[in-house]
Amino acid sequence: MLLRGYTKEFIRPECRPEAQSVHLVAHLDQDIGAALPYLNATLGGFQYIKDPPTISFKLHGKLIATHGRKICVNALKDQAEGEKILEWLKKEINDAWEHRADIEPIFESTPKPKVIDILRLLPKTNCGECGLATCMLFAVQASEGGKGPENCPQLSSDYRAKLENYLGHFRFD
Ligand code: SF4
DSSP: OOOOOEEEEEEOOTTOTTOOOEEEEEEESSOOGGGHHHHHHHHOOSEEETTTTEEEEEETTEEEEEESSEEEEEEESSHHHHHHHHHHHHHHHHHHHHTGGGSOOOOSOOOOOOHHHHHHHSOOOOOOTTSSSOHHHHHHHHHTTSOOGGGOTTOOHHHHHHHHHHHTTSOOO
């Protein structure tokens, strides 16, 4: 096991004491820098920095920055949510490290679908049947993995397949 433990620090944004959300910083007992390219391959980080090794993920609706000796998670509703995410990430890190012989490490950011490319495949009628006011809003959410072709009832089967194919080149968690 690479990562065995950490010390948690919960922070409330100083400039907004009324804010309900908390941030979590976990100080890691072990350096996980060497595991980050494997984690990038398994979880699909949207930003990868080589030196010092850092990956940012958008997972569970949070921004998670993973460094060699530190993990930061923003906008948590409470401490319990942070602890759950941290335990999940610890398992993912250790799994990626354990199976590194079978994983092709990735040393770059994982590309994200482009809003404009998604929009081109939508009917652009702004009918609102997907629950959003415009096709543009739908495209923005689809680029983040929050909507898929199945959520737009106006899509023809042809364009549904095209959108599925396009989004299939990216991974969402
Ligand atoms: S249901 Fe489809 S066509 Fe209608 S607004 Fe949503 S994305 Fe646009």
